Amino acid sequence: MVEAVESLLERTWLGITGLQWLAAAVILVALTPTLMLVRRVATRRLRKHAVRTESDVDDTLASLIERTRGWFFTLIGMRLASVTLDLPERWDHRIHVALIIGGMVQGGIWASTIVRYLVDRRFARHVHAEGASPQVTPIAQALLRLVGLVIVWSIVMLVALSAMGIDITALVAGLGIGGVAIALAVQKVLSDILASVSIIVDKPFAPGDSIQVGQLSGTVRRIGMRSTVLAASGGEELVLSNNDLLSSRIQNFTRMQERRVVLRIGVVYTTPQELLERLPDLLRAAVERREHVRLDRAALVNLGESAIEYEVVYWVTTADYSVFVALHQQLLLELLREMRGLGYEFAFPSRTLYVVPPEEGLPANPTEPASPAS
Known part of the structure; x- marks a missing residue:
């Protein structure tokens, strides 16, 4: 062995x-x-x-x-x-x-x-928000x-x-x-598909967001492979190509935390100096009395062609559009009432034409020669 x-x-x-x-x-x-x-x-x-x-x-x-x-x-x-x-x-x-x-x-x-x-x-x-698409x-x-x-x-x-x-x-x-x-x-198809992937990965908006693309606005209803569907405010659907969508400027209103408001007010040049100096404090007080509002500034900003212009800038501390509309309406009505009560006159675009009589010795009709002196 x-x-x-x-x-x-x-x-x-x-x-x-x-x-x-x-x-x-x-x-x-x-x-x-x-x-x-x-x-x-x-x-x-x-x-x-x-x-x-x-x-x-x-x-x-x-x-x-x-x-x-x-x-x-x-x-x-x-x-x-x-x-x-x-x-x-x-x-x-x-x-x-x-x-x-x-x-x-x-x-x-x-x-x-x-x-x-x-x-x-x-x-x-990309977690799913509760109750969202x-x-x-x-x-x-x-x-x-x-x-x-x-x-x-x-x-x-x-x-x-x-x-x-x-x-x-x-x-x-x-x-x-x-x-x-x-x-x-398949260049066009591939560009739309890749744009869809870019939208989902980069997430500039999501279903349920309210956006504006150029002159078009609506709520995002669905993000597809080739197109995105918006529900317009008029009730109709807007179908936008994903590639065209990404090549445009997109405003996403849903992610807005605060809303900045710029209000310009013009008064006539005949307004007394005392009222002109009091107006910034009046504007500031009118804004600060509001709830959900944070004042930025209120000041005289320009001497326009037909008005002395004041600017009020404030922030609405909520993105809710209905809250903004209600607050802004209350502010405008209050300013109208107070300023009219104090004697302010609101300016509007206008021009003043001054007619000067001809100087002595000049003909009334420019086409006629002047008579010789005797």
Whole structure:
């Protein structure tokens, strides 16, 4: 029996003794289960640590370790075992290529996990407000995932083909030309889709917000992949292209915390000096008596063509438009009553024409020559 074992160990295959094959097999058989055991222990510890923390980074690390495949450990073991053997160049090259391809596939799995984590984390910031419409479009989230996965696995495929000795230059050129052709063919559609993703990610507005785009205004009803639907104040729906929407200036009134009001008042130039000096205090007092109002300034600002102009600037401490309208109306009515009672006259655009009689000795009709002096 001992002689048979010794004979087997001394026998050669591919120029390698049985003892060397046995040593390589021990490395392969021992390394793969060991790495799988390390993966299991590391995953378990990270999962326990993730329960005690609020961060999702440790969960992602645990997922990356957990998604490390057993066949990848086997390929690593095969490569380490082949190092101890003096294999023919052909077989050594095959094992090396197998490890590169397996490593790229495993790297693609890791990269796919990271892409999903980054996309989901970015969209997780868009929480749903209570009673409001959804602020996240699942289609856009899936689209970003798809784009990321396509890029990752395209790189994996190209590197794997290159490792197998296939010339990928023509393939890369063909993919580039095809991609450009497709992009040009669907340029408008792609621009609207990417604009939709930009709206959802950057969140300049959300469903339920009241916005104004140029001369158009309304409440955002739905954000689609190609267009955004607004409910106009007149009851009709406004459908705007996402790309055109982002290229315009957008005013979002829903996110306004306070409302700034600028009021200009003009009085006639014949107003007595005493009343002119008293007017800023009168304006200031009228504003400060209001609730939900914070005064900025009240002062004489300009000597206009037909009026002495005063400016009142104040803030309404709520964004509610109905509150602003009611407060502003009360302020205007009170100012009208008080200023009229004190004798102020409001100015309006007007011009005064002064007619001067002709000087003595000049003809009344400019076309007639003057008579000579006697």
